[in-house]
Amino acid sequence: MTITAAEAEFAGLFGLSPSEICGRDLCDLLAQRPESLRYRFAALTEGRSDSFTERVTGRDGAGRTFCAHLTAVGVAGSEGLSGLVILLHHTGDPDGAALHGRHTLSELDARVVEGVASGASTVQLASRLYMSRQGVEYRVGRLLRRFDAPNRPALVARAHGLGMFAAGQWPPRVLPDFVE
Structure with a gap:
C-alpha cells in the first residue's frame, strides 16, 4: 500500500x-x-x-x-x-474528547458488543442479558448502523480498532472509559 x-x-x-x-x-x-x-x-x-x-x-x-x-x-x-x-x-x-465521546456505549450496548465479540448467538445473548431475541436483534442493528458496519464481525473489528477492548482479555470486555 x-x-x-x-x-x-x-x-x-x-x-x-x-x-x-x-x-x-x-x-x-x-x-x-x-x-x-x-x-x-x-x-x-x-x-x-x-x-x-x-x-x-x-x-x-x-x-x-x-x-x-x-x-x-x-x-x-x-x-x-x-x-x-x-x-x-x-x-x-x-479532538480526542469528541472522537472518544462519540463512541461511548450504554451499559446494555457494551454487554451486547462483548457478546457479539465472544461469538454468542442472538439466542445466547438474549438469555444472558434477559432480553427477547427481537430486542437483541434491535440492539445489534442499531450498533451496526452507529458504527457503519455491514455485519457482526465488522462491528467487532471497528470496536477493536477504536480501542474499546482490553488487549489479551478473554472473554472480551469493553473498557470502562467507553461505557456511559
Missing part, C-alpha cells in the same frame, strides 16, 4: 507535499489499526472486489486527527489490475 503518486490536496490532509508523501505506506498515515484496510486492499488486488469505502481516522503533520471516508478503486490494465486510485473525503477534525 505504498503511495506512488498523490495530488496536493490529498497530501495536504496529512501535512505533506506530494513529493513527501510518495514512498510512504498509507496505513502509516492513519491513526487507527489498519488490519481491516489491509484485508480490503488484498480483496482489490486479488480481484475479489472492484472498490470499497471505509471510514478512517488520519493524522496531519502536527499530529492532530481527522475523520475521512477512504474510497479505493481498482484500475484494470491489459494484464489485470494495474493500480489503485485512493480518494479521501475529509469529514471532520475531531
